[in-house]
Amino acid sequence: MFNFKKKFGQNFLSDKNLLSAIVADAGITQDDVVLEIGAGAGALTKELSTRAKKVISYEIDLDLKEMLESLNLENVKFVFADFMKEDMKKVEENLSSFKVVANLPYYITTPIIFKLLEESEKLTSLTIMVQKEVAERIVAKAGGKDYGILTVMIAFYGEAKITRVVKRDMFYPAPNVDSAVVRIDKKQKFEIDKDKFSKFVKASFSMRRKTLFNNLSSLYSKEKLKQTFDNNFLMKRAESLTLDEFIETYNKLEN
Ligand code: SAM
Secondary structure, eight states, X not given: OOOOOGGGTOOEEOOHHHHHHHHHHTTOOTTOXXXXXXXXXXXXXXXXXXXXXXXXXXXXXXXXXXXXXXTOOTTEEXXXXXXXXSOHHHHTTTOSOEEEEEEOOGGGHHHHHHHHHHHOSSEEEEEXXXXXXXXXXXXXXXXXXXXXXXXXXXXXXXXXXXXXXEOGGGEESOXXXXXXXXXXXXXXXXXXXXXXXXXXXXXXTSSTTSOHHHHHTTTSOHHHHHHHSOHHHHTSOGGGOOHHHHHHHHHHHHO
């Protein structure tokens, strides 16, 4: 009897229609190589293996090894390791391009997303199950309460949309919250130092209710801010700026 481990975020799926719909949302074809993070009992892995050319599936929990290997999925390579500790260069060294499809463990959703978006050279899209509340933050529009650092930094790397909402009772064991599938298609890179830009976005949002002038004075002198922008702009809040406006503001201050 398998003991579900909460510490690994183990909430498994089994509904065939749902699994098939997630793979369809990702647009997987026979030409695709898919990376899955968190094989669990292999329900999504099995569905992926019938539709993709090849699947590489990570699983941290060694108690699942025997069961997963006994599935005998020919085009699937299971890797029993903590994905967060893997070197992305090594993960993708023999691949030309790949897509991620995963029902992510909730305790490390954002670190996994950013590891993939920031460190991979060959990733083309991510189709991931996340908590509904996180999904809403990812796709939020400027001006709303859900709009923040996560929205802006994901938009920096790709275009995100929610493809479906999934009720909690579709999982076993059922988590306390509903989920949603988000698809993020990577876009061309901006010619910007991503670490500096990320610091800039974080500083802009550091105190949500404060103005850009207040928040950005932790990074730039008040004189520089006043020289570069008019008062109207400096009185705005970060939550009102779109990604393009963040980039424009950053470039004005850095160049
Ligand atoms: N894909 C399965 C499904 O949909 O039924 C399982 C999804 S479950 C939400 C997440 C899985 O990720 C669990 O099996 C868990 O053990 C695994 N996991 C958690 N942390 C991990 C990590 N750092 N690296 C690799 N796998 C991890």
